[in-house]
Amino acid sequence: MNFSKLLCLVLVCSEPFGQVLAAEQTGETCTGTAGTTVTCKRKKDETVKLTIAGTANNPVRWKKGTTTISAQAAKYELDGDKNKILTILNLKEGDEETYTAEGTSPVEKFQVQVVDCLGGKTSEPAGLCQGKPGGSIKLGLSDDGSGTSLSWKKGTDTIAISGDKYGPVNEATLMIKNLDDADEKEFTGGPTGSEEKFSVQVADCFGATGTVQCQGKLNEALKLRISDAVSGSKVVWTKEEGVVPASSQKLGTKDEGLKFPSLAPADAGTYKATYGGNTVSFAVRIPDTKGTSESDTKKESTENGKDNSGGGGSSNSGTDQVNLDKGNGGGLSYSPALLVTVTLVHLLLQLAA
Structure with a gap:
């Protein structure tokens, strides 16, 4: 050429x-x-x-x-x-x-x-960007520097190209894939001297006020997180009518997150996060994973009871079988065929007389 x-x-x-x-x-x-x-x-x-x-x-x-x-x-x-x-x-x-x-x-x-969140200049509050574990988010610069070269950083580390984790690292947008707890960092991007900040948060349920409904799955992880900026002392986590499970993990520099590595039935309940005079409630629910409702369980129990009551006994198919009726004070009860026979014999004896 x-x-x-x-x-x-x-x-x-x-x-x-x-x-x-x-x-x-x-x-x-x-x-x-x-x-x-x-x-x-x-x-x-x-x-x-x-x-x-x-x-x-x-x-x-x-x-x-x-x-x-x-x-x-x-x-x-x-x-x-x-x-x-x-x-x-x-x-x-x-x-x-x-x-x-x-x-x-x-x-x-x-x-x-279209992006999930826009950045803020280094002199401004960082743009908040929230995503769920295993998901992805797209960061976008509000000013790309008019064509000058740019880069992205996670904390203080420059981000390198990674096909399974990051999208293009030299453009005005950055895709973060397969989100995990390690991605809870401050990301910066843009030309040198004109960088923009992003505060990335990762959790299944976010809350800053009121009560948040959180539905988890048995034996799977669930993470709760404060979506507000926490200053001063650390977040205090408590559980209504119980104690916070020992298997749970507090995450973040201020304990902003509470993670259950593998949900158990006993983990269900309402958890409260108290910080700086604020309180957020997370109502954790774990649906039945067996696919069996309470009514099905009762039905199964009744059917099993019927099977057990007749176990090992013979069928009362004979027309002249006399059984003990437990529901009639222990008196005798007769089969219909036997009652008809007795009645006919009684009439014949009266005619013969």
């Missing part, structure tokens, strides 16, 4: 990349730029409004990738003069795509990115 071809390839590949990085927005309203693709980064379950900056001579036709968006779709709202605003509701990962506003001159494009 000669130098001119190489230079052309570099320019073609870098142009859209530079445009995207140069125009990132994280507010609810994401405003376009004529002839440029802007990046609109928002958190899951939130809303983003793609707004055209230029003029439109005709009603704008919006496309997600190559698919035309219908105004009747429950996912979208079209507003403004000539449909210049496209609102995407309840953002999910499937909404990540390039959206094109056709009908503008020049055409405006929006690259929508």
Whole structure:
């Protein structure tokens, strides 16, 4: 490949990349730029409004990738003069795509990115990011540094590429997979001197106030955690009408988490976490894993009782069998056939007389 071809390839590949990085927005309203693709980064379950900056001579036709968006779709709202605003509701990962506003001159494009949490500058509180054990979360920079090189750190350690743990480590988003207790760290990302912070928390049940319902599974792990920032003394864990199981583990520098490595029936109950004048309750429930309800158990017990009562005895199939009726004060009871025979004999004797 000669130098001119190489230079052309570099320019073609870098142009859209530079445009995207140069125009990132994280507010609810994401405003376009004529002839440029802007990046609109928002958190899951939130809303983003793609707004055209230029003029439109005709009603704008919006496309997600190559698919035309219908105004009747429950996912979208079209507003403004000539449909210049496209609102995407309840953002999910499937909404990540390039959206094109056709009908503008020049055409405006929006690259929508969806993350679990956005970072905060080192001078601001860290962005809170919560996930469940074994799950994944996606961290996103609110400002990617306009194309400068960036990196990610877990605590003080620079994160290296790992196919089964981390996504790309040199982009404005970082996917953390297979979450575990060791991921409860402060992550930082971004260009040197302009890093953003993320406070990652991992648990099955989170709570800061009130009572949280937590359903676990027998013989499986369950982790409870304070989702608030704990300052001062450590969290005190107690159990109503009982004691905290000795098999449980307190996790975190302030005992923010309480983990049951393998749930037992006796672990069910309500646990209280007290810290800094606050109290959070976690109601731990363990459903029956045998698939047998109380009524089924009673039915089985009754059927077993019937089998046992007749065990080893012979069947009373004879028509002249006389049995002892225990329910009639120990008196004699006769089979119907024997009673008929006795009655007929009695009548014959009366006629013979």
